[in-house]
Amino acid sequence: MAKKPTGKNTSGRGQRDLKVKVKTARGRTTSSTRWLQRQLNDPYVKRAKDEGYRGRAAFKILELDEKFRFLVPGARVVDLGCAPGGWCQVAVPRVNALGERSGKAQGFVLGVDLQEVIPIPGAEIHQLDFMDEGADDKVKEWLGGTAHVVMSDMAASSSGHKQTDHLRIISLCEAAAELAFDVLEPGGTFVAKVLAGGAEQGLQALLKKRFEKVANVKPPASRADSSEKFVVATGFRG
Numbered sequence: 001m002a003k004k005p006t007g008k009n010t011s012g013r014g015q016r017d018l019k020v021k022v023k024t025a026r027g028r029t030t031s032s033t034r035w036l037q038r039q040l041n042d043p044y045v046k047r048a049k050d051e052g053y054r055g056r057a058a059f060k061i062l063e064l065d066e067k068f069r070f071l072v073p074g075a076r077v078v079d080l081g082c083a084p085g086g087w088c089q090v091a092v093p094r095v096n097a098l099g100e101r102s103g104k105a106q107g108f109v110l111g112v113d114l115q116e117v118i119p120i121p122g123a124e125i126h127q128l129d130f131m132d133e134g135a136d137d138k139v140k141e142w143l144g145g146t147a148h149v150v151m152s153d154m155a156a157s158s159s160g161h162k163q164t165d166h167l168r169i170i171s172l173c174e175a176a177a178e179l180a181f182d183v184l185e186p187g188g189t190f191v192a193k194v195l196a197g198g199a200e201q202g203l204q205a206l207l208k209k210r211f212e213k214v215a216n217v218k219p220p221a222s223r224a225d226s227s228e229k230f231v232v233a234t235g236f237r238g
Contacts, residue, residue: 044221048086057153058086059221060230061191067217068232070189071095074105076147078139078183080130080176081154082111085120091149092122110143130154131172136179147183151191152176166195166227173203173231181210186238196227207233 044056053059065071071094079087088111092098095107098121111117111125119125126142128135154176156168173192180190190207194200207214212235222228 053086053089054084055086056221058090060219061087061090061151061153063219063221064191064217064230064232065090065094067219068189068215068234070149070191070234072107072148073101074107075149076108076143076145077110077149077151078143078147078179079109079111079123080139080150080152080179081113081172082125083113083115083117085111085117085123085125087111087151087153088117088120088123088125092120097122110139110147112139112142131175136175136182139179140183143183146185147180147188148185149189149191150176150180150184151189153193155193166200169193169195170200170203173200174206177203177206180236184236184238186236188236190231190233190236192231193228194231196229200231203231207231210237211235212237 044059048054048056048058061071071077071091073094073096075095077091077095079091082088088109091107091109093100095109096104097107097109099106109123111120111123112128112130113125114127114129116127117125124142126138128138130136130139152173154169154172156165156172173194176192177190180188184190190211194203204214204216211233214231214233216229216231218229222230
């Protein structure tokens with residue numbers, strides 16, 4: 001438990017936040033204890049809970065959209081690897097998927113994930129392994145047309161081997177990019193999570209041939225000690 005602050009606060013700005021310390025417990029490994037302590041002290045975890053988002057990852061797409069402005073009213077969005085649903089939660093009001101913003105075009109949000117996802121009002125969500133044969137055709141069928149944004153937060157289960165995990169996530173990104181090439185409207189946007197490790201250079205070269213601009217971004221909500229970053233490709237050439 002956090003200790004109570006001692007002494008008087010003379011600054012007039014309120015008491016500073018104190019870190020929550022987690023004690024080791026029977027059956028809990030040291031690494032899981034560290035993870036729990038990090039979660040309890042993560043301001044984005046607290047914000048997600050306070051603001052009703054299903055996870056801290058929601059703030060990553062929020063921060064990326066604040067910078068690149070791709071989730072606009074009327075946009076049709078495909079969210080690959082959408083579980084637990086934070087990115088869809090952000091996209092629905094921004095693209096006006098529920099039609100609640102009068103005078104603004106109504107968008108569409110399609111979420112796909114290997115895991116079952118609790119329904120999100122305004123988003124159409126399907127359970128599917130995107131790496132299965134023919135999965136991209138199913139996504140196109142559900143989409144029923146073109147998209148303005150394809151975004152991927154897909155990640156393979158950790159193997160414990162950094163380079164193997166890096167190659168796996170790059171494969172997922174490349175598969176997501178191939179879908180984007182098939183469904184994006186000219187001028188569309190592709191966003192994907194990658195892990196730094198070298199193999200992403202091939203993905204970068206592929207995207208630069210098809211988009212006007214390709215940026216690598218590590219939003220503030222992405223933990224500093226994480227190797228994840230996001231590639232944002234804008235201005236699809238068609």
